[in-house]
Amino acid sequence: MVTESAHEFETRDLLLNVGPQHPSTHGVFRMVMQVDGEVVRDVIPYVGYLHRGAEKLCETMDYRQGIGFMDRTEYLASMNAELSYVMAVEAIADLQVPDRAQWIRMILVELNRISSHLMFMGAFGVDAGIIGTPMIYGWREREAIIDLFEEITGDRMMFAYFRPGGLAWDVPTNFAARVQEVIAAVKQGIKDLDGLLTYNEVFLARTQGIGVISAADAIDFGMSGPSIRASGVHLDIRRDEPYLKYSEIDWNVITATEGDVFARYNCRLQEMWESVRMVEQCLDRLEPGLIMPEKMPRMLRTPPGEVYVRTEAPRGEYGIYLVSKGGNRPYRLKVRSACLSNLQALKQMSVGQYVADAILVLGSIDIVLGEVDR
């Protein structure tokens, strides 16, 4: 595009391609930025490089087989992804989940939220130019959580542990002690990250006032999770439409008002403390009991119907729209991706920023391309 100039020299905006393979894009994501010097004038995001057709595949598999595909959409918070899916099946099949299974689910999804946010802290620190230390701090405690998950489920990322009705099997007998160990380590890890980044003057200068999005715009774009709460929108499905046992424990919804990159970072950081509190309360309430309903059919069949189940995943609303026409498999399954909707607002947040800050803006909405592309 040619811009008008008062002089005889002609200046021209540059098209700058970032990705699909680029460390700043956190996966296979491509954006074409139109830059005027150092300033971003337009952003065209391209997604779809990781599209695997999970929705279509789920239509051909029975309900239990679909769990594995959910893991592979949101691979940094598989527990949360599985939770939406099994809750959708439970809602349509009218299954009652035993209390113990619900408390264990809650511990695991909150731990997974912490591990996902820790990963964000590490990657975001690198985006902000602090190579190394935040990544190591973040991944150290994430590793502790993943080790725990491995002991429980047998896998480090693709758990396939939740089942419609409850859990695949009960947790090991040393579960409570191990969770407490992990929580102690995580608390230290959050403190370390907090001390390293939150009050770091260079970090503050890089993140404050950058990529601001207003509450009205965030709602209009359908943003969710910490990315919308940082803009001052009190929106948290765990509180607004409680599922599991969120209404029975004491916790706060973390919000900020600035709507900038730092606010989104800080919301995630504070959310980890809330998750720690939640896990501790869940552990106190955990009692022996059933982990699956007593009468479960070998092959789950659902009556015709449809349901849209939404849960609060680390990145926002992870929704499952499930249509059943009877039988043992979904007729239609749609995954509502939080990142897809958050990513739509990227242009709104990046235009007018410097190129280096656009990378931070992208980092601050914490995308998982597996979830965007499904």
Place this chain on the structure above:
Amino acid sequence: MTSENQPESATDSTPGATLDGTIWAEVDRALAGITARAERGVLDLIVHIPPAEIVRGLRALKHDTTLQFDYLRCLTAVDNEDEGIDIVYHLYSTTARHNLTVKATLPNDDLFIDTATTVWRAANWLERETAEMFGVRFNGHPDPRTLLMPEDMDDTFPLRKDHPLAEIELLQGDGMGYTEEDR
């Protein structure tokens, strides 16, 4: 109105009494002048709106002072084969905190519907995805490119029921893919 408008009996709903305790009364009032029909879903109220009136209906729901559906959770489609394609909108109000599912049924010979991007910008990418996956066209969409599919893939619609899976799924055994007569 050209849609076939067949009730799906998605739930064991009978009109009238079963809608007690839902927001149907307010929705019906907000949709004055539009022939809407409601049924009770598993979690949320489902409202059927004719495709020709969809944008007017959605805008009325968004701007109604008590309903305030300012948030588009999800937009997708369901291929009901002979009964046409349902466009499904999942709405939420961030202030009143209630949900609504809106459906518009498109007949198979007229897969056009007006874009909801004029109501919520959130509809933009969701409509692009729905268009490429189901072959539905959103009239007036500001950016009608493909989203997840390759740019030149404009004649196959993967999430349609008549779209087969790749060969490898057929080889995985019974129950894993389409059988020959399904194709």
